[in-house]
Amino acid sequence: MSRRIALVTDSTAYLPEEAVDRHGIAVVPLSVVVGDEVLADGVEISPKDVAEALRARQRVTTSRPSPETFAAAYRAAAEAGAEAVVSVHISAELSGTVEAARLAAAEAPLPVEVVDSRLVGMALGHCVLAAAEAIGSGAGGRPQGGLDGAGGRDGGAGGRDGAGGRDAAELAADVAAAVADRAERISGFFYVDTLEYLRRGGRIGAAQALLGSALSVKPLLHLAGGRIEPLEKVRTASKAIARLEEIAVERAGADEVDITVHHLAAADRAEPLAERLRARVPGLRELTVLEVGAVIGAHVGPGLLAVVVAPR
Structure with a gap:
């Protein structure tokens, strides 16, 4: 069952795989550069690998995802039936990831709320889970019992259905506000x-x-x-x-x-x-x-x- 609001984060949230699968979260990896080799965080390089590289005094740097990587994630959400996206990321003070997400959001085929958590690690992860909980409780989900009402979807990112006929972009803004509230307390x-x-x-x-x-x-x-x-x-x-x-x-x-x-x-x-x-x-x-x-x-x-x- 699709969700009206899709959820995107990045690999620095370090969410358990079970939580990612259960909530249908799209995780965009940052990159680690070891010598001249560019490796996707959590996909092509492990914590053990990077610890060994550092101990061996190899040159290790990191880089943000490209805007196109985020654009692909947002297009995939739209193709899966989402009407808006909430995209929650590592602090902009620590990475250019939020900037890349915002560049992609400006050209996305559906409304995208990009949230700078101002956090990292499971501090960020808890913010993502707060977003998932808000979506699942009705801010942007399609739980059984029909928050989208008898009329169903009216087709389109700007459509009004569910949650009292509210626009998907408004619901995404509510989810983003829930994230900001959790972030302030972590x-x-x-x-x-x-x-x-x-x-x-x-x-x-x-x-x-x-x-x-x-x-x-x-x-x-x-x-x-x-x-x-x-x-x-x-x-x-x-x-x-x-x-x-x-x-x-x-x-x-x-x-x-x-x-x-x-x-x-x-x-x-x-x-x-x-x-x-x-x-x-x-x-x-x-x-x-x-x-x-x-x-x-x-x-x-x-x-x-x-x-x-x-x-x-």
């Missing part, structure tokens, strides 16, 4: 063994100020305003990870929350941290441990440990 905190990989990729922002003392501190960073910003400086890796745990517990409070623990080549750190959070967060609903993909891995390096706190 926090992401992370620890890296070294700032060197962020420096190489130019994603370091105000954390550049930490470089002078990078050998004597272990930095804790966070996402703020769509950028990677310094949060605290801690003297040892063990103290930094303990502090990351405390920050996550404080941020979660007593509210109902979903938590994702991300890592790159550091499952031995991520799994124990997840278990401690499971024991300490009273309102925990879902807790997932996920290794980041190659694009984010290329910028943070092996040893990354991150916690995403997403209030319900």
Whole structure:
């Protein structure tokens, strides 16, 4: 059964495959360039591959999808019967992906709401799931019971059917608003063994100020305003990870929350941290441990440990 509103994201959301399939989400991959080889994130290169390339000191860079790649995704949505698209992506402060999506949206055969989540990883992933939930609850879906009413579709992207006869573009705008609301309440905190990989990729922002003392501190960073910003400086890796745990517990409070623990080549750190959070967060609903993909891995390096706190 087709949906009036199609959902598109990019490969840096790191959504579980089951969620992608269940909600019919189209995932547009970013690219990782290792030496002279261009590889699709999550398709042609794995987290293990990028960690090994970084350790071998190979040149690793990343690139956004082309506007044509997004245009193809939007055309496919229209051909499948969608009347509008919500396209939710990695922060524009970290990637040109949103710009590429907007260029494609301007020429798309149906209305497209492009949303800059100002987040990345499962912080972005939770925003995409919020969009899927909004669509499934009636903002843009076709659940059994007939939100589109007895009159059915009247054919065309601008048609008015379902949800009280509302235009598909209006429904897509509602979904985008739900995404923006969830994004405002999500926090992401992370620890890296070294700032060197962020420096190489130019994603370091105000954390550049930490470089002078990078050998004597272990930095804790966070996402703020769509950028990677310094949060605290801690003297040892063990103290930094303990502090990351405390920050996550404080941020979660007593509210109902979903938590994702991300890592790159550091499952031995991520799994124990997840278990401690499971024991300490009273309102925990879902807790997932996920290794980041190659694009984010290329910028943070092996040893990354991150916690995403997403209030319900």
